[in-house]
Amino acid sequence: MIKRRTIVSYLISLVAGLVISSAAFAHGPGCPAFAPGQTSSNVVEQQFPPNGPMETAWRVRFANATAKGLYITGAWFKKGPSEPWMRVLWDARLADIFVPYHPGSPRYYDLTNFSFPLVNATALDAGACGNIIDGKVIHQVSSRGVSWKDDTAVGIGHELSLWATLDSANYNYIMRYVFQDDGTIKLRIGATSRNLPYSEYTAHMHNGLWRIDMDLNGFRNDSALLYSHSEPGIAATDSLTPFNGGVEGGVEIDHEKFTEVHVRDEVTKNAHGRNISYEFKPVRFGAPRHSEAFAQEDFWVTRYRYSEKTYDVIDSYVNGESVTNNDVVVWHISPLHHDPRDEDGYFIGNSWHGVALVMWSGLDLRPRNLFDATPHFP
């Protein structure tokens, strides 16, 4: 779908959102309430708090497919009961999963080199409060615990999550998308299941290769910015500058600089006159500097092009186009370093017994100046 069909696709999503699917809504006592009547096979809508008058809400459109897994094809946020739905995501997904083994080979691209299906979801996956959509996707609404404290006053946050599991031969990848009541989006990949047969003790990496097409209040007028912290002496400063001088390119994360990419809408402002934006915050334990060109940077930003969807040729997309006041796409590599341990399993004779416990990486997309004040604060 190309972007000039935005209005058409939006109307389709509205219609789809009215298709009620109530068959799978067996819901245990004490569970947060699903927003009624707004769930179909490819759209979920959720108000927050789930029980009580609506303060914020998410509408999320998604899809699943062999060789692609679970992915988001649209997300809209409502930051107040009388506020309009505002588009946040056009599309967000794992463009690929890159798995190089320490000896140098194999080097798998688990989405583009294979045709791995999703695993059928089970009642245990869904739990007492979950819902299974399309046989593959788990839809849950749950407490996320304390969202703020002020002495004896406390706010309890909630989140909507969608997840599914890719059956990547011996391995399983959990693809999880979380939409919090405060506008935060969490993108996660979880790696688990059986280590590579005949190489059970060989260390390797699982890299989530994310492509995030954020269209903040629509696809026009978005700028990518580089956020950086500096502390040369006793005084520290923070800076926000045009990403790569305002044109396409890549950047390495420097943990001493708290490197982030921000996407800011240059037109839409909050009540204080500040432009709305989102911070792209990495969630990882190290830097994956594999030999491939795409792995030399942690974030890439390109101008949106319909044909540009393949992570491992991303350097070929970088050709000087503006990422200021434009339609931008943020790409991010989130690594998992897997050095096998006995907790992954062991041999009984010639057969492996056990699985690697799930490991997570990804990134958070957090609003900045989207609200006018603390969300969900009385």
Ligand SMILES: [Cu+2]
């Ligand atoms: Cu592994």
